[in-house]
Amino acid sequence: MNAVTRVMSKFRLAVVQLQVSSDKANNLSKVRRLVKEAAGQGGKVVLLPVRRSECFLSFFSKYAEKIPGETTQMLSEVAKENKLHLVGGSIPEEDGGKLYNTCAVFGPEGELILKHRKIHLFDIDVPGKIRFQESETLSPGNSLSTFDTPFCRVGVGICYDMRFAELAQLYNRKGCQLLVYPGAFNMTTGPAHWELLQRARALDNQTYVATASPARDEAASYVAWGHSTVLYVLTLHVCGPTPDLQYLADVRQQIPISSQRRDDLYAVTAVQQGSG
């Protein structure tokens, strides 16, 4: 057990589900207000949703920013003003002529802790229902992303990343007790898979899982499923906003699947840790 997994305690996790629009200034001022409100209610780690531009690939280049840039500068200030860890949803990032879907995480001093670039691009085709080819516009990230808080270790994925069990398993192996996924599933895949995937990731890895989605806007051309969620492991009920890491440790001890893995028969390994 490493230093971080020994520091187990309760803390308040806030998940912000806001109505995201194409008006960036308005989105940012809502974020500032809602994070302050979350901090006022004791939130120590705050998770924001993806920006709507995640779903409008043609808008990606229009809204793309460098990191640091306007949005991340503001997120850094908000983290510092409220003295909390802020998982900044995701924004379109431009770097070296490429576009990424990127989640920036800030610490209580406003420091940039990490950037997670969406690893798995949403290239799907469900005939008559939904088609996306993110790889026509975006480049994939090549790094796993974990960070430490005084409460627990956190693994970060974005939206489609949640479908990949191996990523969550690797985060588990790295000692994560909480997996966070800013996301925006849609009205086809949302009802079918959004919660089920979170339950699967939570149960397999004996972790907490939190997702933040934009609020549903029926008038938008991409209607997000919404349903931001915090899940925990054993009883599989949607829980309140207070992860109890002692409970998690108890579950891991009572059903000790992590020490019962047959590493002699199979392995999930990270083959490459590139930059970005």
Ligand SMILES: NC(=O)CC(=O)C(=O)O
């Ligand atoms: N938008 C995504 O990246 C993923 C999604 O909507 C899905 O997996 O379904």
